[in-house]
Amino acid sequence: MDRLTIIKVGGKVVENPDSLNALLDQFTRISGNKILVHGGGRTATDIAAKLGIETEMVDGRRITGKEMLDVVTMVYGGLVNKKIVAGLQARGCNAIGLTGADLNLISARKRPVAEIDYGFVGDVIDVNSRELRMMINENVVPVVAPLTHDEKGQLLNTNADTIAAELATELSDYFSVYLFYCFEKTGVLLDPEDNSSVIHELDMQLFLQYQNEGVIHAGMIPKLDNGFRAKRNGVKEVLITNPENMADGRGTRLI
Amino acid sequence: MDRLTIIKVGGKVVENPDSLNALLDQFTRISGNKILVHGGGRTATDIAAKLGIETEMVDGRRITGKEMLDVVTMVYGGLVNKKIVAGLQARGCNAIGLTGADLNLISARKRPVAEIDYGFVGDVIDVNSRELRMMINENVVPVVAPLTHDEKGQLLNTNADTIAAELATELSDYFSVYLFYCFEKTGVLLDPEDNSSVIHELDMQLFLQYQNEGVIHAGMIPKLDNGFRAKRNGVKEVLITNPENMADGRGTRLI
Numbered sequence: 001m002d003r004l005t006i007i008k009v010g011g012k013v014v015e016n017p018d019s020l021n022a023l024l025d026q027f028t029r030i031s032g033n034k035i036l037v038h039g040g041g042r043t044a045t046d047i048a049a050k051l052g053i054e055t056e057m058v059d060g061r062r063i064t065g066k067e068m069l070d071v072v073t074m075v076y077g078g079l080v081n082k083k084i085v086a087g088l089q090a091r092g093c094n095a096i097g098l099t100g101a102d103l104n105l106i107s108a109r110k111r112p113v114a115e116i117d118y119g120f121v122g123d124v125i126d127v128n129s130r131e132l133r134m135m136i137n138e139n140v141v142p143v144v145a146p147l148t149h150d151e152k153g154q155l156l157n158t159n160a161d162t163i164a165a166e167l168a169t170e171l172s173d174y175f176s177v178y179l180f181y182c183f184e185k186t187g188v189l190l191d192p193e194d195n196s197s198v199i200h201e202l203d204m205q206l207f208l209q210y211q212n213e214g215v216i217h218a219g220m221i222p223k224l225d226n227g228f229r230a231k232r233n234g235v236k237e238v239l240i241t242n243p244e245n246m247a248d249g250r251g252t253r254l255i
Numbered sequence: 256m257d258r259l260t261i262i263k264v265g266g267k268v269v270e271n272p273d274s275l276n277a278l279l280d281q282f283t284r285i286s287g288n289k290i291l292v293h294g295g296g297r298t299a300t301d302i303a304a305k306l307g308i309e310t311e312m313v314d315g316r317r318i319t320g321k322e323m324l325d326v327v328t329m330v331y332g333g334l335v336n337k338k339i340v341a342g343l344q345a346r347g348c349n350a351i352g353l354t355g356a357d358l359n360l361i362s363a364r365k366r367p368v369a370e371i372d373y374g375f376v377g378d379v380i381d382v383n384s385r386e387l388r389m390m391i392n393e394n395v396v397p398v399v400a401p402l403t404h405d406e407k408g409q410l411l412n413t414n415a416d417t418i419a420a421e422l423a424t425e426l427s428d429y430f431s432v433y434l435f436y437c438f439e440k441t442g443v444l445l446d447p448e449d450n451s452s453v454i455h456e457l458d459m460q461l462f463l464q465y466q467n468e469g470v471i472h473a474g475m476i477p478k479l480d481n482g483f484r485a486k487r488n489g490v491k492e493v494l495i496t497n498p499e500n501m502a503d504g505r506g507t508r509l510i
Contacts, residue, residue: 050306074330075329075333086356086408089404094386102350155337
């Protein structure tokens, strides 16, 4: 099967013009089929604040009321996505920006209200990759924003790590998929302050052990949950890394 | 050649949820290949105002400074475009949202500064329809926002009427193209206050005469200039109409 590289980049890499340009340079150098999945991060928070909309986060997840949904639709689906697309086109990379609503790519259901009401947040139900695969086979490079829809007209905010894992899993039936989670650190660190303390290989048992010991915590846990799920479901390789090291395959490899 | 219907809808139709839903219902009923091109209109002005960015218009054209470009990228490319896409998907119409940067669909150059500096406004140079045609042939329905790019990473604000005419012209080499400009009136009116005073057929000579007499003026002139140019360049039919009448082909036909 042909190789397909899926890069997920976090909000922090995307919101700064210099780190965004560095990322796009790195991404352009990756040969073969590729997809970029991006977060939105603080830009949405900043614009919401200017519009007088308060940001509320629970465990790193954004509570998405009706007004905040408009903000993330604008910022993720519009501002961030189209800047990336234009930046890739300038580098000769034939990018197309997508949300989960486009081509009915990712359908989701609004998260049921339990202890917390997350608002218009979507849990992925299905990925429909038919037209996406057609485009990939024509050397088009999809750039995917973290938004889904419920197939009834409602857009939903969905975690970008999850979107990357779901796309990777679906596409592993058709491609040999390499999934790279890129963020500002060199990988999963034993000491979050020390970039040289990278865990080079991480299996499920060690992950659970580190979780129990409190070595791995906070935002890293859902990312790794997503990564291990993708790995179990046919994705060839999952790597946690940063933009500088992704081309070399350095970082934390899930095994 | 297969028929392709291109509908351009103005900002006023799009910004009100009721008129937007009515439009999407009408649009869904159109059989065969179709494209929707949308404006953004007052939503951009409203959001800019909330962000403390002043809107400046010259002859109905938006002066697009750096901050205003971010606003129109968010609003046209994100909020409006993705709401339309989700609404069409809910109606079983396999929509995909695009700007001119996506797939390098529409390249433009920043308008040279003459008497007026329009800022980041793009004049169309080229339409690259290869991937667009592939998708249309797969029953995908493109929804195009009024943004282009300069192929060097710069997004540009571009008039939606122009985008519709340029797409129609380019695609008339491959399809029998019907271009409908939809707005809130029933067509080009002899008396702007009287919806029954529609000019049913308009040729270039009559258009120039009405312009000289001041019967046709303001925002209608660039729309008709675009329409006549498309008609001259191979577009099968150009109609100025409203969403209620577009399916029946009623309105002002350019001949």
